[in-house]
Amino acid sequence: MRVVSGTRKGKTLKVVPGNSTRPTTDKVKEAIFNIIGPYFDGGMGLDLFAGSGGLGIEALSRGAEKVIFVDMDGKAIQTIRENVKTCEFEDKVEIYRNEAERAIKALIKRELAFDIIFLDPPYKKQQLLKLLELINENNLLSESGTIVCEHGSEILLPDNVGKLFKQKHETYGIIAITIYKF
Template identity: 65%
Template sequence: MRVVSGDKKGLSLKAVPGTTTRPTTDKVKEAIFNMIGPYFDGGIGLDLFGGSGGLGIEALSRGLQSMIFVDRDGKAIRTIKENLNFCKLTDRAEVYRNDAERALKAIEKRELQFDLIILDPPYKAQKLLHLMEEIQKRHLLKEEGIIMAEHENNVELPEVIGKLHCVKKEVYGLTVISIYKHG
């Protein structure tokens, strides 16, 4: 697992020890960023299921100004911090150990809005539809912002969720990438 492109291209990233997380492959990571970027001119991101931090670090490497990483697993939090430190990105990131829904409530209090929200929850416990409804209810996505949802191919997300519209959907084996924007 490595950073695919940008100013940190080629740096290796550690995976979370054990089998509780499923790292996004470099091939799928490249495809995701070709769909949503591939590069950014600043902006703020939220990686709500940070895992190893690979997707959020990729966004930072490709020009996103800052990223908030959230994960409820202590091993994942340690791995994210190690990877950010190794990539010299700690000054552009915040890392929190929290449940996704509680994190959204806490972020709302800070009155933050995001250019990019990454939703890559564990395949076994996906609540993507509910999370996207919560993101809208809490006004966490900028008007021109993007939500990237990674999910299993047996999960069918609606084309329209509130004011969000699916603008792209690609299948990579068992993995589906769905991109949502305000309609």
């Protein structure tokens, strides 16, 4: 796994040891950023279920100003720290070991709004709809922001979740990407 483009293009990223996480492939990562970007002029990102941190690090490499990484797995948190250090992004990140819903509630209290939110929960514990509802109800997405949902291709997400609407849906084998905006 590597950084596909931007200021850290080609940097190799470690994957989380074991099989508790499923890293986003370089092909899917490149497709995601071709849809949503491909580059950013600053902005704040949130990488929930961050795993190795590949999506958030890619956003930083492509110009995001800051990314908050959240994962419940201790090995994932350690891997994110190592990958952030490898890419020399320590001053542009916050890393938290927390459950996604609790993390969202903590972020609501900070009154933050994100320009890009990556949601890549474990496919077997699919909770995207609940998370999208929380993000919508609590205005965690900036007005021009984008939510990227990565999920199993058998999952079909609704066209609208409150004020959020499905902008795009693409399938890559067993993986699907659904993009939401206001």
